[in-house]
Amino acid sequence: MTAANSLPDARPVATGSRSGVRRAQRFGLYALLVLVAVIAGGPLYWLISSALKTNPQIYSYPPHWIPTDLHWSNFSDAWRAAPFGRFFLNSLIVSVIGTAIELTAALLCAYAFVFLPFPGKKVLFLFLLGAMMVPGHVTLLPNFLTIAQLGWVNSYAGLIAPGLGSVFGTFLLRQHMLTLPQEITDAAKIDGAGHLRILFRVVLPMSRPMVITVALVVMVGKWNDFIWPLIVTSSTDMRTLPIGLLFLKNTETFANWGAILAGAVMVVVPVLVMFFFAQRYIIAGLTQGAGK
């Protein structure tokens, strides 16, 4: 057999072996991804499936992984025990309005830190970073006293106002804006654009993934916030969803876990839906600047 003749015979063998390795690698990767997905999704599955179980099924040993018959009444029990519709509306108002204002403020601040020259900019930014180190709980009492003096206790204004200054959002957006090409904003200036126009017509379109990422992080934070709404609201009609869950669990008696988990599903699902639709922006936002 000549060398020329042997090559065609040899190639398929080598290709087959390589593709076999590739197949095995892909299989391994998929297996790993499935495993990670099961680990990550397991608690969510357990939450949703348990929300459809009876209490004895929830507590049963060995565990019932799949509910035998779907116990939808957990949702109606939760709904009856507390006005979840109202809580949902309150959470939505606080999250959406709060996020919109906070994001706008963060955008303006970040822009100022990047594009406006002013004395003490670096020192001010260091102060801003310092503020990120202060635990939120330390400001709880001063915030409450301020809100009480303004007469905003038990109101949407009281729920929203203290969270409007977003140091985290400002920081993240500033770091992102620093990576934008200076030439583009310079060109806009030469064309006669003012700062607001540059911000909203030039910088913002180039920052969409980061802005959406910050918006989602801020919104989820507000959606899940427990302590401030607990402190600043008193009446049932001003409560938000995380506090609503408290209505379902009495501390001294046996918990109706079916209803509690149904309530938790109601809290979690909107956040999941939001992430589902915005995930590509989040990934783009968080990986911006990572590749060269």
Added chain:
Amino acid sequence: MTRTALREVTGPVLDRRRMLGAGAGLGLAATLSACGQTTGPVAQPGGGSVPDAFRGRTRVVLWSTFADPVGPALQNLVDAFNREQRDVYVEVQFQGTYDECAQKAVISLLGAQAPDLCVLSDVKWYKFYFGDALEPWDSYFARGELERTYNPRLLSEGVRKGHTWWLPLARSTPLFYYNKTLFKKAGVPVRPPESYDELYDWSRHITRQSVGGKRVALEGYQKVDGDWQFQCSAWQWGGAYSKGLDVTIDEGGAVAAGEWQRKLIFRDEIAYMATEPTADMGNQLIATLVTSTGALKKINEMAKANGWELGTGFLPKKEKFAVNTGGGGLGIFKRVPRERKEAAAQFVRFLARPENAARWAIETGYLPVVSAAVKEPTLVKLMKNDPAFATAVRQLDLTRPCDQVRMMIPNANVRIYTALQRIWSANTSAQQAFAEVADQLRKGVNRYGPMIEEHL
């Protein structure tokens, strides 16, 4: 309230469990900012008004700690009150757990706002009392009315210096629950054991059984707040958490009780620390349990659902019989205007009517706090049909409040149950775990003792 007194309140009340971080921060913030109002009348929290249907009445805001199913039971009584009379309108505002409610009350008082009535636990009310934030109830009732109305044993727990600062409402006591079906199958007497020694003798028969492929354990010890049940064990073994404010948890009976439980867990392997022991009891993972009367209704439901028969009894004894009380009561704050306090007292009087107190006990599982309630036909019927509920009522006469150090030293209960967790899960010797906690408690006594003694 003086600034010093306020700091005493803020510190102890705020540093608990879920809001531990918040507590530390708030205590610091209160000290640093010194901007809260500590004198003068307080407004109702967040404004609010009387609904049109009840226009013209005095509005009373009640801060409650009762979620489902106890919360709706309270709301039913409030609705009945609002329907019945013309001068007062009561609005219930749920504020989370005992801890969360107390923490909110502190912050609200600093913001010159407060509810007119507040549910405070047996541990929490002391902090407000020591901080001079509470108003005694006596002047809102006729002479002797409180004594004639309430169970004297429970009422006395809220009395200090001749005044009643805290009225019983949702009071409970630990009960001994046992699985009659497992006892029967094990061939041991189907009754509550007289003593822990007797129960231990039975344990080798009981724990030989399996349910659902899992060996049945004798007992489960409650991971969080287990210091409440363990208080009984400390007494039963002849010890105590403290005598007055003299800490004794690291001595004698308390240590022996801790060692007993450690032996059951790690040597005999027939007990364990449980996250939710009531659920384990319901699923027959454990055959006996010491827990609150409040769990009675649900354990009974699970027993029926899982096909076994529940029994209850007095707690077993060791050297002696001993059982404590727990739960919540009602307080009013000094800075609330007199008119609203009087209106609040009208509602409290309504709750204390025998028929309403009986209804409350039936719907919630809490002890009947009003003496005459046990003669109400509905309660008499329940006690006849449900011996388990009758056990709780009969045991009430034998209860006593927890030791002072647990009730009055900030965070004492958390420190004690954390030490218990070390015994139950890490096999730490009771002597070592309790010696460390005793040291912490003594520091607390040194710090707060003079203020406490001044108020007792």
